[in-house]
Structures are given as structure tokens and as C-alpha cells.
Amino acid sequence: MSASHIGPDRRGLIRLMAKSVAAGALVGGMSSGLAAPASAAPVRDSSPELPFTFNRAGYPIAGDLPEHLRPWRDRPTRWENISPDSATSFLDAEGVVQYRTGFGQPGYDHPVAQIQFGLGCVTSYRTETDASRKALFLLRAEAQARRLIDRRVEVRDAWYFPYPFDYTHSTHSGVDYRAPWYSGMAQGEAISLFIQLAQLAGVSEEQRARYRQAADAAFASLLRGDDGHPWVVHKDPAGYLWIQEYPGDRPGTGDFTYNGMIFAMFGLWDYCTATGSETARALYDGSATTMARYFPLLRNTRWYSYYCQTHRIPTPTYHQHHINLFRQLHHQTGSPDFAHHTDTLTDDFPAPQLSKGSTVAFRAGTHTLCRFDTKADGGWHIGAQDALLETQKVTFERATQAPASMRRRIQDRGIYYLIDAGAYKGWWVGEVWPQSYLMGQYLTTGYHHQRTITFPGGNKDVDVYRFADDGTVASVRTVSFANSSNAPADRRAIVNGRPMFRITAGALTGYWVPATSVTAASAPALLPPS
Numbered sequence: 001m002s003a004s005h006i007g008p009d010r011r012g013l014i015r016l017m018a019k020s021v022a023a024g025a026l027v028g029g030m031s032s033g034l035a036a037p038a039s040a041a042p043v044r045d046s047s048p049e050l051p052f053t054f055n056r057a058g059y060p061i062a063g064d065l066p067e068h069l070r071p072w073r074d075r076p077t078r079w080e081n082i083s084p085d086s087a088t089s090f091l092d093a094e095g096v097v098q099y100r101t102g103f104g105q106p107g108y109d110h111p112v113a114q115i116q117f118g119l120g121c122v123t124s125y126r127t128e129t130d131a132s133r134k135a136l137f138l139l140r141a142e143a144q145a146r147r148l149i150d151r152r153v154e155v156r157d158a159w160y161f162p163y164p165f166d167y168t169h170s171t172h173s174g175v176d177y178r179a180p181w182y183s184g185m186a187q188g189e190a191i192s193l194f195i196q197l198a199q200l201a202g203v204s205e206e207q208r209a210r211y212r213q214a215a216d217a218a219f220a221s222l223l224r225g226d227d228g229h230p231w232v233v234h235k236d237p238a239g240y241l242w243i244q245e246y247p248g249d250r251p252g253t254g255d256f257t258y259n260g261m262i263f264a265m266f267g268l269w270d271y272c273t274a275t276g277s278e279t280a281r282a283l284y285d286g287s288a289t290t291m292a293r294y295f296p297l298l299r300n301t302r303w304y305s306y307y308c309q310t311h312r313i314p315t316p317t318y319h320q321h322h323i324n325l326f327r328q329l330h331h332q333t334g335s336p337d338f339a340h341h342t343d344t345l346t347d348d349f350p351a352p353q354l355s356k357g358s359t360v361a362f363r364a365g366t367h368t369l370c371r372f373d374t375k376a377d378g379g380w381h382i383g384a385q386d387a388l389l390e391t392q393k394v395t396f397e398r399a400t401q402a403p404a405s406m407r408r409r410i411q412d413r414g415i416y417y418l419i420d421a422g423a424y425k426g427w428w429v430g431e432v433w434p435q436s437y438l439m440g441q442y443l444t445t446g447y448h449h450q451r452t453i454t455f456p457g458g459n460k461d462v463d464v465y466r467f468a469d470d471g472t473v474a475s476v477r478t479v480s481f482a483n484s485s486n487a488p489a490d491r492r493a494i495v496n497g498r499p500m501f502r503i504t505a506g507a508l509t510g511y512w513v514p515a516t517s518v519t520a521a522s523a524p525a526l527l528p529p530s
Contacts, residue, residue, distance in 0.1 A: 050282060051225050054241040059288035061281055062334045062449070063273040067126075069331045069448055071192055071266035074324070076127070077120030082136060089113060095143040099165075109151060111161040111186035115193050118144030122196045138202050145193055149214055153180065153230075158220035160230050161186050172311050175246045175255055184232030184243035185257075188264025190218045195270040219271055222264075222283060226251035240293060241286035246308075256309035258298050259318055261287065262325040269332050288329060292337050298322065299341075302409065304349050316380065319349050327445060334449040340522030342445055343492055343515075347499065350415070350443055352379065352408030359439045360404045360417045360429065361496075366395045367436055369427040370416070378406045378418040378428075386411035394424070407431070407438055437497025440471035444493040452521040453501050453513065457484040462518070464503070464511040471496055477511065489520070 067073065083091055087102050089110075097117045098107030121141035128134040152159040162180035169175035194215035198208045222243065226234040234252050235241050245260025247253075265287045272280035298305050300314050305322050307315035323345045330338035370391050373384035380386060405420035415431040417438060429436050455462055459480045466474040473496075487508060489501035492515065499515040 050279060051223055052235060053239070054235045054286045055239045055289050055293070056282065056285045057289040057292065059285045059292075059333045059335055061269060061272050061284055062332055065331055065448070069328075071269055071328070071332075072119040072196070073123050073126075075116065075120050076123040077117060077137070077140075079124070079133060082121075082140060084117070094147070095140055096147045097144065108165045109147065109163075111148065111163060112183065112189060114144040114147060115186065115189040118142075118193050119189070119196065122193070122200065125200065125202070134202070138200065141193070141197060142203075142207070145197055145211065145214070148190055148193070149210070152217075154217075155230065156221075156224045156228055158224055159214070159217035160221055161190055161218075169246070169255075171313060172246070172255055172308065174248060174253070174310070182230040182232060182247070183245050183260070184222070184247065184264050185245040185260035187218055187221045187232050188243060188267035191215050191222075191267030192270045194218065195267075195274045199274065215271060215274075218267075219277075219280065222268070223279070240290040241283070242290060243287060254310070257307065258291070258294075258305075258309070259307075259321050259325055262291065262329065265291075266328075288333055288335075288338075291326075291329065292335075292341075295341050299344065299348065302348055303411065305345055319345065320351055323351075331448045336449075336451050336520070336522045339445070339447055339449075339451055340520065343499070343520075346443055346445065349409050350407065350494070352406045354405055354407055354438070354442070358404050358407075358442075359401050360419065361437055361439050362396055362400045362402065362429075363435045364396055364398050364400075365435065366393055367429055368393055369419075369424055369429055371426065372410055372416075372428060378408070380408070380411065386413070392427075401439075404438065407442070431497050433497040438494070439496060441467070442494045444491055446491045447489065450488040450490050450504060451501070452486050453489050453503070453518045454521070455479070455481050455485045455487065455513075455518055457481055462513065464508055464513045465495075465500075466511055467495060477508070479508070492520075 084097065085091070088100060090098055090100065090107060092098050092107060097110070097114045099110035099113055100107045118141040121137040121144075125134055125137040125141065128137055148161050151162065151164075153162050154160075160182050162182060163177070163186075164179050166179055167175070167177045167181065194211040197203055198211035198215065203211070222233050224231055224233060226247075230247075231251070232244050232247055233242070234244070234254075236252070242254065242256060243261045243264040244254035245257040245264075246255035248255075265284060268280045268284040268287065271277055272284060294309065297309055297312075300306055304314040304316050304319045306312045307318050323342055326338050326341040326345065330336075330342060368391055371389040373381070373387040373389055375381045375384075402419045402424060403421045404417040406418035407415060408418075410416050410428070413430075416428040417431065417436070419425055419427050419429065431437060459482055461478050461480050464477050464479060466476075468474045487503045488505050490504045491502045493500060493502075495512055500512040501515060501518065501520065503509060503511050503513060
């Protein structure tokens, strides 16, 4: 890979020397078995050097995460899905997930589908109490890992997991593959599967050693640049590291897909916390630096975020994934940067569905109600684009309430509530506090690593609130400070129609403060060089 300019960074850059990579001893050929290494102990950084330089901002790995916040714990395989059989997937005779295009069509190995199913089974194994179910979860997870190992391709002193079918993306030009092809998403996720299997008590020592070695061999693929084939890792002209879910047909090209890269990063997190690898730590730091640096290009202000950098197509089905993935980056690094990204994406297009019993409060006075061109349930439709159909003015002599089923951003407008019962069923009303707002707490983001919020100085009055369980205001205090003053916050939520932070220390412990009244620590959004 040719050298690229490494630009300035707010935290300083660490230059990593380009040296040859010692990938460690790998098994040759395509055998169905995997020889165990000499020792069953975790391999400690058998590949300590990186093949090229890239930008690093110093993002750490927070290895002390509680179990429920670790990678993939939020994606368990449900018991009713232990033997999938749908138009797109089924289990073969060995218990391995197969991808197909429809019932009756032939099945194919799909590495990411197999890996994610296996990781879901590992997560369910950890929490299952029934012995027979627990055993089947482990059996399924090990079957997926065994298939990956059996059908690996060994090249460039690393293991790659091939997709054995042709694939053309329906909307992304350039994603047009002939089998076999490879994906950085699969490479990183495979590391997670192997590492997490090796950590289970129910795995034999022989299998544990095999999974550890498989993780090492898969990790080696993330140390190979785009100067050979296959490749899934490179740096862009500005010096930023990329793990490509969809590598291009030429070095340095690809779809630059955001969610696929973050999923691959989870493998780096698992590998580093399990082995202590400084190489994995460096790759994770470089990847996190890339995600933070390019966040302004992922974001689509006040609408669905973009799926990838190359095509910049807003993708409704991935926006909520992005919110969850950036929340996990905050957990994994402790950085307020990714907490800020999570909050920003949540405000751009919040998850729209409301729980049954959600209530909109109306202040006495006149309100404007709207009808928009949407799906039948109020969801956005690409052909309709939320076109305004009609409006009406309604006046309430006293404060009143109405049930709502949806809170979402209307295209090119603000946040609106869909009334789902009563005289105004099917009409929308805008979120305008205190005239009309959703009662209670919604879209709560918990910060495992507390954030610092800052009250303004200059003796500016700021109202802070305590709320009852039903969302009503229990008490209000007005505070002011001569100089700006900091406080820790452990969560952010939409409370009574406004984004707020909850304070966790000092005289204001337990109070909520509107996000518009304070500032929250985070890095400034930096656009990468064009």
C-alpha cells in the first residue's frame, strides 16, 4: 500500500511503523480439522506489528464492561428460532444456516448469516437455564464455527471465509461480485464467534484451543492491506483506516459501509480483551478514529442516516442500527464522542413506534392538526414522502389529552405525534413544548460512562425538574451560576417532549435538565478532507 499523508488530529496522531507482519503458524490447506496449538493458553499478540500507518486519535478499549453491554449480547437467538426455516434461510443436515432466495431454491453458505446466528446462540447459551436447551444452543453455535473453519480459504498467511455465490447489490453500483468473494464484516465477526466460543465453560479444552487458533488466523486477515488479494482492509487518501464490508475490485475502493465496519470492530474488541493484543488495540483505535472523523458524512441531518459513504443513499432500515452501534462504541470506548453521535442520530430520526397507552398532552388554546401522505400505520413511504394533505385548527378551552401510536419526524418538517383514537384519530400534531407534548420518558439512552454537562455562567436561570412515574412534574427548581458549572449525567431521554439529561451528583441529584439549557461534553464534528 502506498504511503498516504497523515493529517492533523485534535488528539495527536500516533504513527505506526510499516513493517513485515509475523502472522504466526497457520494450518495449511483446506482440511476439515484444525490442529491445536502447542499450548491451550491464549496467544498473546503473535502478530505485534502493523503493515501500514494510519490515523489514530487515542480511543481506548474499555475492557471492564458488564456482561450485558459486551458485543452481541443484545442479539440473542430466540428458542423458537433455533431451527430457522424461511424463504431466505434454513438449516442443512449438519445444523448450519443456509441462505436461499426462496422456498425450493438451493442453499448456500452465507458467512455473516452463519456467524450472527452462531453469536446469537452463544448469547442465549449464557443465559439459558434449561440444560437441554443450553446444549442445543451450544451445538448450533459450534456447527456454524465448524463450517467456517472447514471451508476457509488460507492465503496471505491468514484465513478468509468465502461467499460461494454471485451477488449484485440492487442499488449500490460497484457491488457486483462473482464467487468466491470476501467481506471485512465477515472477517471481523468471525473473530467474535471464535473468541466467544472459546470463553464458554461448556467447550472442551481441545475445541477451546481450536477456536483460539481460528481467531488468530482470522485476525491476521485484518493485518493484510490492499496490495494483495483477497483484501478487506486499507487506508484512504487522508490516512484513515477502513475495514470494507464490500471491498472494491481495485485497491483502495469499496462501498465504505458504516455498519459493516462497526460490526467488524466488535471482533477487534473481543480479540483485544481476550488476548491483550496491542495490535488489535491499535486497529480498534484506528477504526474508531475513522468512525468519529466521518460521522458528519454518515449523518443526514433531520432524516435517515446514510448506509455508506460511496453512494450516500438514506436507508430507513439501517438508521436504528446506526443508533445502536454508536451507542455500543460509546460503551466500548468510554468516549463522549460516540454518546453525542448516538444522541444526534436519535434526534435526527427517532424510533417512531410508541408503546400502548402513550398520551399527548394539549395545553388550552388553538392547535394545528395535519394529515400527511403516509403508510396506513403512519410510517414513511418513499412514494408519498409525507406530503401534506390537509390541515385543520382545533381549539380546546381547557387542557386535554389524546392517545398516540407514533412519534416521528415528518419529512422536511419537525417531530409529530399520530393520534390513534377519538375525534381526531389519524391526524398528526407537532411536538411543541409546552403546547403539545408526549407525556413521560421515551428513547432513553443510558451512559455506562457518565457524561459531563455544563451549566452556563453569567447567572443565567436554568429550570431543572423532577418527574413522577406518570410523567407529571413533581418539582421544579431554578438554578443559576456566576461561572459555568459542571455536573455528571447518566442518561438522556425525551421527557415530556424535550430532550433532557439526568444529573447524578451534587445538590441536583435526580433532577432532569433540558438539553437546550446546557452543553454536553463531546468532540466537535470534524469533516474529513475532501
